[in-house]
Amino acid sequence: MQPFDSSGMAPVSLSSCRELRYLKLKLHPLSPSSTDHKIISSITSVNLRTIIFTPNCQGLAHRALLCRRAWAPLDDVMCGLVEKLRTLWYDRTLELEFRFQFATLYPDLDYPAFMPRFRENGRVTILETLNGKVFRFAVRFFFTNHTTLPFLNRGSANRAT
Amino acid sequence: MHLPEELLDEVFGYLHEASLRTCSLVAKPWVYPAQRRLFSSVIITPYNYQSWKGNISPANAKLLRHVRSLQQGWFCRSPEAFEIDDPLADYYSSFSQLQSMILSGVSIGPDISKWVRMFSTFRHTLSSLALQIHLSWNTFVILVNYFPNLRDLKTGFHFWLDSGGRPPPLSKSLRGRPRSTTSTMGDHPIFSDLLSGLEMEYGGASYSQLVIDACANGIRRLSLNSCECFLQFVQFSAVDIS
Numbered sequence: 001m002q003p004f005d006s007s008g009m010a011p012v013s014l015s016s017c018r019e020l021r022y023l024k025l026k027l028h029p030l031s032p033s034s035t036d037h038k039i040i041s042s043i044t045s046v047n048l049r050t051i052i053f054t055p056n057c058q059g060l061a062h063r064a065l066l067c068r069r070a071w072a073p074l075d076d077v078m079c080g081l082v083e084k085l086r087t088l089w090y091d092r093t094l095e096l097e098f099r100f101q102f103a104t105l106y107p108d109l110d111y112p113a114f115m116p117r118f119r120e121n122g123r124v125t126i127l128e129t130l131n132g133k134v135f136r137f138a139v140r141f142f143f144t145n146h147t148t149l150p151f152l153n154r155g156s157a158n159r160a161t
Numbered sequence: 162m163h164l165p166e167e168l169l170d171e172v173f174g175y176l177h178e179a180s181l182r183t184c185s186l187v188a189k190p191w192v193y194p195a196q197r198r199l200f201s202s203v204i205i206t207p208y209n210y211q212s213w214k215g216n217i218s219p220a221n222a223k224l225l226r227h228v229r230s231l232q233q234g235w236f237c238r239s240p241e242a243f244e245i246d247d248p249l250a251d252y253y254s255s256f257s258q259l260q261s262m263i264l265s266g267v268s269i270g271p272d273i274s275k276w277v278r279m280f281s282t283f284r285h286t287l288s289s290l291a292l293q294i295h296l297s298w299n300t301f302v303i304l305v306n307y308f309p310n311l312r313d314l315k316t317g318f319h320f321w322l323d324s325g326g327r328p329p330p331l332s333k334s335l336r337g338r339p340r341s342t343t344s345t346m347g348d349h350p351i352f353s354d355l356l357s358g359l360e361m362e363y364g365g366a367s368y369s370q371l372v373i374d375a376c377a378n379g380i381r382r383l384s385l386n387s388c389e390c391f392l393q394f395v396q397f398s399a400v401d402i403s
Contacts, residue, residue: 012370012385016377019357024384039385047381 011038020045024052037077046088050095051078071115078118094122101130169194200227206234210248225255232263234293250279259283265293265317273300277307285310293317298368302350302375313358314376320361322368354379362386 014020020043025036032040032053040051082094096118114137115124124137164172173181173194185195205213217224233249247267259282269276280287287308292315296304301322305314352375359376361369361384373383 012373014373014383016374017380017383018377019379019381020383021381022383024360024382026384026386 011035011042013042014039015042015044017043018045019047021047021049022052023048023050024054026054032074037073040074040077040081043081043085044088046085046090048085048090048094049092050097052097052099054099075115075117078115078122082118082121095125096122097125097127099127099129102128163190166190166194170197173198196224197227200224202230202232203228204232204234205249214248219251219255222255222257225252226257228256228259230261231256231259232265233267234263234265247279253279254282257282258286260286261289261291262287263291263293265291267294269294269296269300269304271297271300273303277303280307284308287311289313289315291315291317292320295321295323297323298371305352305356305375306350309353309355311353311356313360314352314356315360316362316372350375351378352376356380358382358384360384360386 014023023040023043025032025039078094078096082090085094096115118124119137126135126137128134169191173184176184176198178199181195181199184191185199219225231249233247262283277284284307288310290305290308290311290313292301292304305311356376357379359373359380359382361372373380
C-alpha cells in the first residue's frame with residue numbers, strides 16, 4: 001500500500017461543511033499562518049458561530065498576542081469572511097475566541113490595534129481556561145467579568161476605548 | 162443501614178478510585194454501584210495489561226458491561242508485535258455498553274470483517290471513536306460507517322491512512338460537489354449525518370481533505386491541529402514578544 005501524498009502544507013477547504021458551527025484551530029502562538037487564513041477563508045457555513053484559536057504556547061503569549069500588529073492579516077481575513085457570509089444571508093455575530101491557560105489584560109497595551117476592523121461587526125473573546133475568566137472585546141471597547149483587575153479601578157479601561 | 166442504589170450511586174460519584182475499591186468490599190449492595198464507577202473508564206497499556214488479563218476474565222460480561230470508555234495504547238510494542246492480533250480481542254464481545262473507544266497501536270489489517278465482528282457488541286452504543294493507528298482508506302471507511310450512532314471522530318498524531326488502491330488523491334472538482342444524504346462505499350464516501358464532531362491533524366496530507374469531505378454532511382464542530390505548530394513554536398522562541 002502506498003501512503004497518500006503528504007508533501008507540502010496544502011490547506012484543507014471547509015467549503016463542503018455547510019453545517020459547521022465551531023471551528024477550533026490549534027496554531028502558532030503569535031499569529032495564524034497563511035494556511036490558517038486559507039482555511040478560514042474557505043468557510044461557507046452560514047451556521048458558523050465561533051472560531052476558536054488555541055495558541056500552542058501558553059504563559060506570556062497572550063501579552064504578545066494582544067500587542068502585536070501581526071494580526072492585521074487575520075483581521076482582513078475575518079472581515080472578508082463575514083462579508084462573504086453576509087451575502088449568503090448570514091445574520092449572526094461571529095465570535096473569535098482565544099483560549100489561554102492564563103490571561104491578563106495589561107493597561108499599557110494598545111487594545112484598539114487588536115483586530116479593530118473585525119470588532120466593528122464581530123466579537124473577540126479571550127478565555128482563560130484555568131479559571132474560566134472571560135475578556136470580551138466588542139466594538140472598540142472591552143469588558144470583563146473579572147472585577148478585581150486593578151487597572152479597571154484606575155480607569156485604565158478607558159485607554160482601551 | 163440500607164440505602165437505595167440511587168443514593169449510593171450519588172455518593173460514590175464523589176469518591177476516588179482507591180475509596181471505590183474499598184467500598185466494593187464492604188457489602189454486597191455496594192458492589193454494583195462501586196464497580197460501575199470503577200470500570201466506567203478503562204485504560205489498557207502494556208504496563209497494566211498483564212494485571213488486567215490476570216484478574217478479569219473476558220467472559221466476565223457482568224463486570225465488563227460497566228465499561229463506557231475504553232482507551233488502549235500499545236506504542237511500546239515493536240513493529241513485529243503489530244502483526245499479532247489486538248490483545249483485547251477476546252474482551253470486545255463483553256463491552257456491551259461501550260460509548261467511547263480510543264484505538265491506538267493495534268494493527269487492523271485488510272480483513273476488516275474480523276474486526277467488525279468483534280465490535281458488533283457495541284456497534285449501536287459507540288458514539289465516540291479516536292484512532293491513532295495506520296490503516297487503509299477502505300478499512301477506515303468501513304470502520305467509521307460500521308457504527309451508525311457515531312457522533313465524534315478523532316484522528317490523532319499517529320493516525321495514518323494508506324491509499325490501499327483507492328481512492329485517488331483529492332481532485333479540486335470534488336470540492337463543493339452536490340452530495341446525496343445516504344452513505345456510500347464508493348471512492349468518495351459520505352459518513353452519517355450524525356457524525357457532528359471531527360478532530361484531526363491537518364499536516365497537508367491529501368487524505369485530510371477526503372476525511373473532511375466525507376464528514377461534511379453533518380459536521381458541526383471541527384478541530385484542526387496544525388502540524389506546523391511545533392516548527393513555529395521553535396521560531397517563536399526567537400521572536401521579540403515585548
